Amino acid sequence: MKTFLKDIIAKPxxxxxxxxGDEVNVLRTTNFTNSGVLDLSNVVKRNIAENKVKQKQLLxxxxxxxxxxxxxxxxxxxxxxFEEEGVYLCNNFTSVLRxxxxxxxxxYLHYLLYANHRFGVTEMFQNKTTGIINLQLTxxxxxxxxxxxxxxxxxxxxxxxxxxxxxxxxxxxxxxEYDLLAQSIFLEMFGDPVINPKxxxxxxxxxxxxxxxxxxxxxxxLVDEGIPFYRGKEIGELxxxxxxxxxxxxxxxxxxxxxxxxxxxxxxxxxxxxICPDGRILRIETEDPFYFxxxxxxxxxxxxxxxxxxxxxxxxxxxFRTNYYNIASGTTFAELKIVALKKIxxxxxxxxxxxxxxxxxTLIEQQKELxxxxxxxxxxxxxxxxxxxxxxxxx
DNA sequence: AGTGGTCAAAAGAGAACCTA
DNA sequence: TAGGTTCTCTTTTGACCACT
Numbered sequence: 001m002k003t004f005l006k007d008i009i010a011k012p013x014x015x016x017x018x019x020x021g022d023e024v025n026v027l028r029t030t031n032f033t034n035s036g037v038l039d040l041s042n043v044v045k046r047n048i049a050e051n052k053v054k055q056k057q058l059l060x061x062x063x064x065x066x067x068x069x070x071x072x073x074x075x076x077x078x079x080x081x082f083e084e085e086g087v088y089l090c091n092n093f094t095s096v097l098r099x100x101x102x103x104x105x106x107x108y109l110h111y112l113l114y115a116n117h118r119f120g121v122t123e124m125f126q127n128k129t130t131g132i133i134n135l136q137l138t139x140x141x142x143x144x145x146x147x148x149x150x151x152x153x154x155x156x157x158x159x160x161x162x163x164x165x166x167x168x169x170x171x172x173x174x175x176x177e178y179d180l181l182a183q184s185i186f187l188e189m190f191g192d193p194v195i196n197p198k199x200x201x202x203x204x205x206x207x208x209x210x211x212x213x214x215x216x217x218x219x220x221x222l223v224d225e226g227i228p229f230y231r232g233k234e235i236g237e238l239x240x241x242x243x244x245x246x247x248x249x250x251x252x253x254x255x256x257x258x259x260x261x262x263x264x265x266x267x268x269x270x271x272x273x274x275i276c277p278d279g280r281i282l283r284i285e286t287e288d289p290f291y292f293x294x295x296x297x298x299x300x301x302x303x304x305x306x307x308x309x310x311x312x313x314x315x316x317x318x319x320f321r322t323n324y325y326n327i328a329s330g331t332t333f334a335e336l337k338i339v340a341l342k343k344i345x346x347x348x349x350x351x352x353x354x355x356x357x358x359x360x361x362t363l364i365e366q367q368k369e370l371x372x373x374x375x376x377x378x379x380x381x382x383x384x385x386x387x388x389x390x391x392x393x394x395x
Numbered sequence: 396a397g398t399g400g401t402c403a404a405a406a407g408a409g410a411a412c413c414t415a
Numbered sequence: 416t417a418g419g420t421t422c423t424c425t426t427t428t429g430a431c432c433a434c435t
């Protein structure tokens with residue numbers, strides 16, 4: 001059985017801007033996540049008249065929909081599910097959809113609307129002007145058809161999707177915990193990279209590794225296919241040391257010339273964007289050939305006989321995470337210069353201790369690999385279930 | 396000619412009312 | 416109350432200059 005969205009929700013409640021103040025919580029699109037849950041880490045407080053608060057206060061089980069926002073790559077119409085205690089309203093860029101609980105299970109409706117956004121249905125209801133994108137909410141509510149099985153079935157479907165979400169979140173959580181574990185092992189074994197509490201030898205990075213950048217490749221030398229050519233942004237995204245889908249390429253001949261002249265990044269070398277206050281350092285783990293833009297990507301040719309590349313990755317990550325702005329310089333923005341990188345005082349513990357650390361990290365990396373696999377599987381499962389629920393097949 | 400450093404334009408992202 | 420714009424801050428990157 002199908003029904004129109006308008007028949008199973010109350011009249012949408014529009015948001016309120018309010019005035020400067022600190023009386024009630026106001027949820028904005030910043031508080032939306034792409035996974036359909038609210039992010040309450042940055043909720044603003046505003047003043048709103050008492051009668052408005054009474055009329056528009058969010059209730060548990062409400063669905064908040066984004067009316068204005070999105071981007072060229074992301075359609076407008078995201079939804080989040082509200083199940084908080086306390087007084088919350090939402091702002092003008094959003095509206096509240098309140099399910100009629102005798103007809104529809106709120107969680108079920110939420111998942112369906114989430115799928116609508118995910119699978120591009122909201123795109124048919126958006127009004128694109130020059131700037132931001134607006135959702136034609138009235139049309140959406142009046143025209144949108146919803147598969148509506150009996151309440152009991154809806155509840156079961158919502159439960160299945162909840163379980164799939166929980167599984168996915170648990171795996172995600174596991175991945176962050178592995179990262180934290182790796183970080184805490186580093187700090188426990190070596191201490192703060194600036195303080196050097198264990199008084200190990202310090203050497204200039206330049207004395208133990210090759211430090212520099214790539215040879216310049218000019219825009220007109222880039223081609224449509226060939227060897228991947230990465231810019232700083234992409235290097236920063238290559239967090240697991242494996243290639244992402246490239247946009248730019250150089251010819252194989254060009255690559256061979258560069259290989260001859262400067263060498264090319266090898267397994268165990270480190271790359272980092274020069275603008276990198278959060279310590280995104282890439283340890284290369286692929287043999288697939290690629291090259292990268294000079295100047296914005298710094299290249300550390302690790303000499304493993306002097307220093308272990310896993311150890312150095314974590315040393316620099318910790319150092320930059322806490323001290324980037326002391327080391328980087330620049331007028332418009334802080335940027336790590338090659339000279340500054342060369343001069344970094346690198347703590348060099350005995351190599352066997354570094355290797356012990358690397359062994360532990362490799363184990364963690366293996367576990368992470370497994371967790372990543374699981375995450376992919378649980379995401380596929382969730383998507384598959386969502387797809388089915390959306391088509392009314394999950395009955 | 397090859398590198399490194401700097402500058403600032405361009406692009407992107409996010410937040411905030413106002414008006415018809 | 417629906418629906419459109421602009422500002423500002425951040426990030427990315429091309430261009431250029433200076434030095435070797």
